[in-house]
Amino acid sequence: MNTPPHPISPNATIALAIHGGAGNITPSNLPPNQEQAYRDALTQVLETGHALLCQGGHSLDVVEAAVRLLEDSPLFNAGKGACFTYEGRNELDASIMDGHTLQAGAVAGVTTIRNPISAARAVMERSPYVLLIGTGAESFAADQGLEIVEPEYFYTRRQYERWEKSHQAREESASLNGEKFGTVGAVALDSYGDLAAATSTGGMMNKRYGRVGDSPIIGAGTYANNATCAVSATGHGEHFLCNVVAYDIAALMEYKGLSVQDAAEEVVMHKLAQRRGEGGVIAIGKNGQVAMPFSSVGMYRGSITADGQMSVHMFK
Ligand code: ASP
Numbered sequence: 001m002n003t004p005p006h007p008i009s010p011n012a013t014i015a016l017a018i019h020g021g022a023g024n025i026t027p028s029n030l031p032p033n034q035e036q037a038y039r040d041a042l043t044q045v046l047e048t049g050h051a052l053l054c055q056g057g058h059s060l061d062v063v064e065a066a067v068r069l070l071e072d073s074p075l076f077n078a079g080k081g082a083c084f085t086y087e088g089r090n091e092l093d094a095s096i097m098d099g100h101t102l103q104a105g106a107v108a109g110v111t112t113i114r115n116p117i118s119a120a121r122a123v124m125e126r127s128p129y130v131l132l133i134g135t136g137a138e139s140f141a142a143d144q145g146l147e148i149v150e151p152e153y154f155y156t157r158r159q160y161e162r163w164e165k166s167h168q169a170r171e172e173s174a175s176l177n178g179e180k181f182g183t184v185g186a187v188a189l190d191s192y193g194d195l196a197a198a199t200s201t202g203g204m205m206n207k208r209y210g211r212v213g214d215s216p217i218i219g220a221g222t223y224a225n226n227a228t229c230a231v232s233a234t235g236h237g238e239h240f241l242c243n244v245v246a247y248d249i250a251a252l253m254e255y256k257g258l259s260v261q262d263a264a265e266e267v268v269m270h271k272l273a274q275r276r277g278e279g280g281v282i283a284i285g286k287n288g289q290v291a292m293p294f295s296s297v298g299m300y301r302g303s304i305t306a307d308g309q310m311s312v313h314m315f316k
Contacts, residue, residue: 012191013288014053017303018045018066020076021182022234022280025298025314035314038075042302042312045069049188050304059188059196059230060098060121067094067117067198070184074156076300077182079115081156082202084163090154092202093216094120095131099195099224104130106216107137111154114147117200120216122146131216154202166206183215185232187224187284195230195284197222197246204237213237219247226286228253229260235272235279235296243272249283260285261293268293 020042030038049066053059071079082090094116095106105124108131113119119141123132132140142148183201190196199222201215214221214237221237223246224230231246240246245267252263264283272279273295280294280301288306292299302312 012193013189013306014050014191015189015284015288015290015304015306016046016049016053016062016066016186017282017284017290017292018042018049018070018184018186018301019232019234019280019282019292020070020184020300022278022294022296022299023182024296025300027315030314038300038314039312041070041073041075042300043310046302046304046310046312049186050310053188053190056191058192059190059194060096062188062190063186063196063198064096064117064121066186066188067184067200068115070186071115071117071200074158076184077159077202078184078200080154081159082154083159083182083205085203086206086208088163090151090202091207092116092154092200093212094198094200095216095218095222096120096124096198097196097218097222097224097230098124099197099226099230102225104218104222106131106218107141108133108212108216109210110134110137110141111151112138112148113141114149114153117198118146119144120198130218133212159202163205183234185222185234185282187230187232187282189230189284189286189288193226193286195224195226195286197224197230197232199232201234214240214245217241219244221246223247223250225250229263229283229285231264231281231283233279233281234299235294236277239272239275239277240279243267243275243277245272245281249281253285260289261291264291265293268295
């Protein structure tokens, strides 16, 4: 899947940011060996994505590759490692957006597509649609030659035990202590000046009735526009939907001239926080500045900025 190249901007700058979900992530909730495992996973994804960008890779290819790695890791609530629904299934959502063309693709409520982010990209590039759901999305992915797996592929003991505990307690909030949310995402600026964003999730544990959050919704969980920024969100999806978070950040930049840092902080730390919407975003502005504000206790996150500096963090 290659995007045709177009003229390279004279001041080529590259940047990459990723997240592995927001939540109640504290040193006491995360034993040292697990903390190291998260650090290693995030570092590996950043290094892979950055190498692609350095070789002239397109931002769309980079965010897809980064999210695929995060989906394949059992540590994160996306792909392998997704949380369980009320009924004990794994239902996955993902979306991707190209800041150059403003085209986007997404899938929701899928249970057999190994890498939902690649299905989202196929929807964008090989269908006349933006969002496909459930069995229709699965047939489309199979027709496109994407890898289809048994629903059991997504099982991990960690997520199953969390779900079981929550059912035993019959009280969702008691069981969520430790990692309330979880989703993965990537945003990138490539050497052609193109931005892209991608997000993938298992959603929120114990979701029911075909609930879908912000992650596969363009403008809420994912947005990219070369004129402003690329954004991927994680947090309590219902709030991110109602506040159109990702687009709102881009709109503050476009209409009010805010920097990506100010725009992202305004939306996440003020607007959303006032409405008790907990979570965070990763964002890259068109000039390569990275912003990663979050209102939750922690957020798995990392970036490689235009000057080549890599950072990986999880706590405040
Ligand atoms: N935003 C996702 C959702 O509501 C969950 C998350 O980010 O953890 O489905």
